[in-house]
Amino acid sequence: MPIPQSLRESITHVRRHHYQGGQWWAEEVEVVREEALTLFVNGHEFVTMVVTPTDLEELVTGFLASENFISRADAITVFQHHPGTQQIWVRVPGLDPTRITQTGTRYLSSCCGRGRPGFYFIEDANISPLVVEPLSHPLTAETMTTLFEEFSQWTHQQHSGGLHAAGLAYGATLLTIRTDAGRHNALDKLYGYCLRQQIHLSDKAIVFSGRLSSEVILKAGRMGIPLIISNAAPTNLGIELAETLGITAVGFARNHELSVYSHPERILPF
Known part of the structure; x- marks a missing residue:
């Protein structure tokens, strides 16, 4: 996937003094714009x-x-x-x-x-539980780890270390990625892209770089996304909300391993 112009526009350059191995030096580095x-x-x-x-x-x-x-x-x-x-x-x-x-x-x-x-809390969500539908392209654990590897390779193209990313996937294909200093903002950008492009979402997955909090799960629920994969940890309220809304929440996706916290039936074989 090529680097989009928006990723280039997400960073600026500053001069810093860096210390390592007993030595100091000055260098120009990338930082995220806010x-x-x-x-x-x-x-x-x-x-x-x-x-x-x-x-x-x-x-x-x-x-x-x-x-x-x-x-x-x-x-x-x-x-x-x-x-x-x-x-x-x-x-x-x-x-x-x-x-x-x-x-x-x-x-x-x-x-x-x-x-x-x-x-x-969950009662505030004001959203009907999603209909748990089988994905048209059920994902195996191997497919999800490979998908996250591609996602990570893409995000590593930004060297600031300060951008969160939210990607949209169909089966084993990473379709697009949106980035922001805020993880919620990255999700909102992705949601806005899907709405503007009129993309059907009930058979898609989100690949995400942030913690699976209740707010993140609620955003996935509003999108109608049945599966979210992250390299970070969930919260207990995030897991409860994912269970209620019918969302498969996957955390700690890294180094060919992952953990499933809700609705494992979408992942084959299980």
Whole structure:
């Protein structure tokens, strides 16, 4: 898979002083770009997000869909990005204005998910359990580890070490990848891409570089994705939510090994 322009635009260069083996030297290195962007919906300030400023239309589309404000990409009829003021203005006709203002202005850092105060639990998900369907291309453990190896080789092409990645897979094929300093943002960009391209998702899988928290699983549930594969650990609430929503959660995919925490019936043979 070739390196997309968005990956090149995700990084900048800084000069650092590095110490190793008893010696110091100065060098130029890559670091991830982050910017604070404020989203206005129908003229109302809604949220300020700290993001890597690439694939912004996909990011906003996926974010509003994962927050259950829209269900289709064409629900957004106007998208305006103003880099000088770091603002994005969108128009979503027919959206109840109280839904935008009821939580007040929110601020989301690149390391966090939902911005409303307090925790949220499974009962807050407000999403019907997914129909557990057999994948048209059932995955073996060997296929998943090979898929993650390809994903890792692709992500290692960025040398900053600061980007999270979310990839879309069909069977053993890695279709596309979106990246961001925030793992939730990377998922939202991927979701936005799928909505804008009208990609059917019930037979796809997500390959992911972050922890399988409840927020990540909920985003996968909103997408209708039945399988998510990560090199990181799940949380207990993430596992409970995956079990409830019918999602196969796979963690610690690395070095030809992995762990399955929910709905193992999609993985053959088991």
